[in-house]
Amino acid sequence: xxxxxxxxxxxxxxxxxxxxxxxxxxxxxxxxxxxxxxxxxxxxxxxxxxxxxxxxxxxxxxxxxxxxxxxxxxxxxxxxxxxxxxxxxxxxxxxxxxxxxxxxxxxxxxxxxxxxxxxxxxxxxxxxxxxxxxxxxxxxxxxxxxxxxxxxxxxxxxxxxxxxxxxxxxxxxxxxxxxxxxxxxxxxxxxxxxxxxxxxxxxxxxxxxxxxxxxxxxxxxxxxxxxxxxxxxxxxxxxxxxxxxxxx
Amino acid sequence: xxxxxxxxxxxxxxxxxxxxxxxxxxxxxxxxxxxxxxxxxxxxxxxxxxxxxxxxxxxxxxxxxxxxxxxxxxxxxxxxxxxxxxxxxxxxxxxxxxxxxxxxxxxxxxxxxxxxxxxxxxxxxxxxxxxxxxxxxxxxxxxxxxxxxxxxxxxxxxxxxxxxxxxxxxxxxxxxxxxxxxxxxxxxxxxxxxxxxxxxxxxxxxxxxxxxxxxxxxxxxxxxxxxxxxxxxxxxxxxxxxxxxxxxxxxxxxxxxxxxxxxxxxxxxxxxxxxxxxxxxxxxxxxxxxxxxxxxxxxxxxxxxxxxxxxxxxxxxxxxxxxxxxxxxxxxxxxxxxxxxxxxxxxxxxxxxxxxxxxxxxxxxxxxxxxxxxxxxxxxxxxxxxxxxxxxxxxxxxxxxxxxxxxxxxxxxxxxxxxxxxxxxxxxxxxxxxxxxxxxxxxxxxxxxxxxxxxxxxxxxxxxxxxxxxxxxxxxxxxxx
Numbered sequence: 001x002x003x004x005x006x007x008x009x010x011x012x013x014x015x016x017x018x019x020x021x022x023x024x025x026x027x028x029x030x031x032x033x034x035x036x037x038x039x040x041x042x043x044x045x046x047x048x049x050x051x052x053x054x055x056x057x058x059x060x061x062x063x064x065x066x067x068x069x070x071x072x073x074x075x076x077x078x079x080x081x082x083x084x085x086x087x088x089x090x091x092x093x094x095x096x097x098x099x100x101x102x103x104x105x106x107x108x109x110x111x112x113x114x115x116x117x118x119x120x121x122x123x124x125x126x127x128x129x130x131x132x133x134x135x136x137x138x139x140x141x142x143x144x145x146x147x148x149x150x151x152x153x154x155x156x157x158x159x160x161x162x163x164x165x166x167x168x169x170x171x172x173x174x175x176x177x178x179x180x181x182x183x184x185x186x187x188x189x190x191x192x193x194x195x196x197x198x199x200x201x202x203x204x205x206x207x208x209x210x211x212x213x214x215x216x217x218x219x220x221x222x223x224x225x226x227x228x229x230x231x232x233x234x235x236x237x238x239x240x241x242x243x244x245x246x247x248x
Numbered sequence: 249x250x251x252x253x254x255x256x257x258x259x260x261x262x263x264x265x266x267x268x269x270x271x272x273x274x275x276x277x278x279x280x281x282x283x284x285x286x287x288x289x290x291x292x293x294x295x296x297x298x299x300x301x302x303x304x305x306x307x308x309x310x311x312x313x314x315x316x317x318x319x320x321x322x323x324x325x326x327x328x329x330x331x332x333x334x335x336x337x338x339x340x341x342x343x344x345x346x347x348x349x350x351x352x353x354x355x356x357x358x359x360x361x362x363x364x365x366x367x368x369x370x371x372x373x374x375x376x377x378x379x380x381x382x383x384x385x386x387x388x389x390x391x392x393x394x395x396x397x398x399x400x401x402x403x404x405x406x407x408x409x410x411x412x413x414x415x416x417x418x419x420x421x422x423x424x425x426x427x428x429x430x431x432x433x434x435x436x437x438x439x440x441x442x443x444x445x446x447x448x449x450x451x452x453x454x455x456x457x458x459x460x461x462x463x464x465x466x467x468x469x470x471x472x473x474x475x476x477x478x479x480x481x482x483x484x485x486x487x488x489x490x491x492x493x494x495x496x497x498x499x500x501x502x503x504x505x506x507x508x509x510x511x512x513x514x515x516x517x518x519x520x521x522x523x524x525x526x527x528x529x530x531x532x533x534x535x536x537x538x539x540x541x542x543x544x545x546x547x548x549x550x551x552x553x554x555x556x557x558x559x560x561x562x563x564x565x566x567x568x569x570x571x572x573x574x575x576x577x578x579x580x581x582x583x584x585x586x587x588x589x590x591x592x593x594x595x596x597x598x599x600x601x602x603x604x605x606x607x608x609x610x611x612x613x614x615x616x617x618x619x620x621x622x623x624x625x626x627x628x629x630x631x632x633x634x635x636x637x638x639x640x641x642x643x644x645x646x647x648x649x650x651x652x653x654x655x656x657x658x659x660x661x662x663x664x665x666x667x668x669x670x671x672x673x674x675x676x677x678x679x680x681x682x683x684x685x686x687x688x689x690x691x692x693x694x695x696x697x698x699x700x701x702x703x704x705x706x707x708x709x710x711x712x713x714x715x716x717x718x719x720x721x722x723x724x725x726x727x728x729x
Contacts, residue, residue, distance in 0.1 A: 048684050051676075076686035088681045092699025101695055102685035109686065141699070158685065 007058035009046045016042040018222035027194040032201045034219035035241040040201045044170045048082040077109040079165030083155040090142040098142045127160040131187040148175030156187045168199045173207035185210030205237035278335040307424035307434030314428045320590040321619040334436045399444040406442035421504040421541045429500040430537040433469045440471035445480040456485040470501040476511035483514040505540030512547045521556035528586025531558025544570035551707045553716045554581040555723040565594035568602035575604040578704040583616030592622035597633035606637040612648035619651040626663040634664045641671040694721040
């Protein structure tokens with residue numbers, strides 16, 4: 001599904017990614033771990049197409065198509081979803097209205113009419129119950145005054161609504177207490193299928209106890225220095241990142 | 249009555265109405281310049297009674313002694329008032345033979361707003377050859393109002409047909425010496441609207457200038473007078489979301505509202521005069537005086553969406569004279585490119601337990617300057633007066649400006665006045681977030697702006713709100729990046 005080869009990227013002239021190789025197939029969950037500043041969030045921004053990041057070398061293909069040719073919204077239409085580490089507030093725009101705009105924008109890009117109101121409503125009900133979201137929550141302004149947990153749950157709610165092919169969860173566990181973490185992870189697990197793929201970016205192993213990855217990669221100084229199975233995450237938790245640094 | 253307001257609107261969309269294209273018998277245009285003789289002749293042309301002529305002359309004398317105000321936060325080269333013709337045939341000749349000759353930019357905007365082809369022709373000034381069938385929608389509309397005793401006509405007609413009402417109320421809220429532009433308007437106003445709602449009557453539909461006959465070309469010096477008699481209610485809509493490319497650069501309108509005991513007036517405006525081009529060339533100067541007086545237990549709400557004009561100078565105000573009266577001001581002012589807006593309100597609390605609410609949303613893009621200017625005044629006898637003001641500014645890019653000038657004068661210790669102000673910027677992170685969800689940058693901005701303006705948009709009648717929302721979106725096009 002996603003094939004990244006020798007990806008180099010910089011922001012404000014500073015090289016952050018220094019040759020990433022990653023192959024994510026449909027049905028897989030990959031975890032990317034690493035210490036602060038290793039380039040984890042940069043990788044997610046580059047895949048999503050943030051304009052501040054410049055690709056200097058390498059390729060990024062989604063189902064064979066070169067992603068770098070597409071604007072962020074076009075990548076979204078193609079099925080890329082990024083759950084933000086720090087979701088932004090949009091005052092006056094309700095959660096419902098926002099997701100409606102998002103769904104209809106993608107439909108429009110694909111040549112479909114707007115989703116019928118009753119269909120939208122049905123889908124919202126279904127997905128919000130999946131994530132144990134109160135209906136009152138849906139009428140609140142997007143992320144305004146949301147707790148950390150509410151923000152992340154809202155991100156996963158959007159993921160559920162948009163049904164992306166490839167989801168990147170950027171530090172989704174940060175700011176969550178254990179109960180919220182369980183709900184979010186549970187929601188993500190329910191969304192897993194043989195047709196989609198998920199990249200989980202995290203600093204800690206904690207989230208991976210609930211979202212079990214097929215592969216774990218360790219990112220350090222802009223490169224993937226070690227890959228393995230979920231056992232690698234446990235090893236990292238025990239030993240910390242220092243031994244990785246020594247390896248690099 | 250067979251027609252609902254909805255049906256009427258539909259009718260109007262599909263049919264031309266003959267009265268929209270009234271040709272004045274008099275196609276004469278006065279030579280440029282303003283003097284006593286010109287004022288007399290305007291009054292004569294309109295066959296006005298002597299008291300009206302004298303009233304205009306008094307206004308002219310006052311205006312002559314006044315200076316054009318300079319305190320607003322706007323910069324423009326002052327018009328030469330002696331280089332303007334103050335009377336011309338209201339309807340200009342059709343400029344174009346077919347729509348193909350009309351500026352494609354303008355047509356694109358019409359299409360986006362969903363304006364019908366016939367309507368487009370009318371707005372762009374294209375010759376229209378379809379004549380409507382004999383049953384006039386507008387007449388049907390007028391009949392409904394007449395049944396309830398509501399008077400809704402042009403101010404010229406009102407001066408002829410209802411002189412007592414006009415004489416009693418004109419200039420009582422905005423005196424002829426009020427300010428430079430109001431005095432000028434009083435002296436030379438060409439036409440405008442008049443509306444009277446009798447005691448205890450609730451006007452069954454939104455009164456819109458759109459429906460009113462003889463309103464094809466909005467005058468340069470428009471005069472509006474709305475009187476809501478005791479315990480009556482009216483919602484009045486002014487303006488049109490379609491861009492109006494008027495040749496007149498200077499517009500100085502006056503609107504007076506009178507809400508008698510227990511009456512309520514809702515006055516909504518969408519202003520979309522030509523704002524000038526992307527380089528700041530051309531555009532309308534819009535210097536408007538709007539004020540309402542509230543008697544006992546009455547209420548006046550001003551709601552405005554201002555997206556047009558090169559320079560806007562406008563402060564719809566309420567004089568809360570009667571005890572327990574309420575004044576409200578809800579405003580969205582959007583400026584782009586080189587537009588300048590200095591707008592806000594005055595809430596003058598005279599009566600006891602008077603309440604006022606001010607919600608102002610300023611949106612600035614491009615190189616525009618957007619100012620809120622407001623006055624909350626509590627007089628010594630206004631015990632327990634309350635005001636809440638909220639002024640929010642939204643900036644796009646870093647070449648525009650937002651300014652807030654709130655003035656508060658409280659002369660009664662029991663007054664409760666709250667003022668909140670925020671300034672925010674549409675962030676790249678907000679846009680990127682929307683992009684990532686599949687929403688393109690222009691839609692993303694529209695989404696953020698609509699969210700920002702929601703509290704005010706909600707105050708508009710439904711139909712109008714949808715149009716206003718579209719208008720905001722269109723006005724910001726090309727301001728991305």
